[in-house]
Amino acid sequence: MSKGGGEKERTVVQKTSDDPWGPQQEPLKRVFEEAGNVYDSGSPKYYEGSGVVDYSPQTEQSLDMIENRALQGSDITRSGQNQMQQTLDGNYLSGNPFFQGAFEAQVRPAVEQYTQQIAPGIDSNFNAAGRLGSNAYATARNTADDTFARAIADTGGKLAYQNYGMERGLQNAAAFQAPQYAETEYNDALRLAQVGGARETKQGEYLQDDMNRWNFNENAGWNRLGKYAALVAGGDFGGTGTSSQPVFKNTASGILGGAGAGAKIGNMVGGSTGAGLGALAGGLLGAWG
DSSP: EEEEEGGEEEEEEEEEOOOHHHHHHHHHHHHHHHHHHHHHOOOSSSOOOSSSSOHHHHHHHHHHHHHHHHHHHHHHHHHHHHHHHHHTTTTTTTTOTTTTHHHHHHHHHHHHIIIIHHHHHHHHHHTTTTTTTSSHHHHHHHHHHHHHHHHHHHHHHHHHHHHHHHHHHHHHHHHHHHHHHTHHHHHHHHHHHHHHHHHEEEEEEHHHHHHHHHHHHHHHHHHHHHHHHHHSSSSSSOOEEEEEEEEEEHHHHHHHHHHHHHHHEEEEHHHHHHHHHHHHHHHHHHHHO
């Protein structure tokens, strides 16, 4: 390439070698060879055992017990529900099996007083007066009987009222408690759901373990290759590079220098042949500097 002032450019290529330090080369070879062996061996490998901790026998037994209880329900709960239902239905408002006994205990003193004192006293008084069968006697006995009957009826009414009031109170209480009591019906189902959730969680752990193993094996080759490539490609282990730089020559100086060299060649050959060869050689040398 021509330059101003009759100069010409040419490129000089220089190669440089930067080999590893001598004592380092053999260990590096061993490292590269061993890296290749490790890569070819398929290492690292995934752990061959299970990555999930299974349930202990005690936990399995506990889950089975809870499951069976949830499926069978509770006799106590069923009995409570039955009593609650009968109370809500008002079955105890009448027909109290203990009412008769309570009534008899309540009226027994009045009965004894009437049969042992009042009635015999009336009879004795009228008998002594000789008027046992008179109208006055009948009126006295009827009045005493009515009074006794009303007393007995009043006592029975009071007891029945008290029993009714108490049962109505229990019935109202049961009505308020019924929603909470009905909620207990879901306890068995919730327990069963907890057992199912525990077992589903364990199955999920097994599934995740299988997925982890599958993902590891799918990427194992790429991971080994990446480690191998990083090992053999990384580090400053030396190498060879090239560089170029322009060199400029003065054309006139080149021609003069080439002519001198050509003359020497001509003299060495001699004769007309030597002169022609010298001129040709001098021109070439001058042209290329």
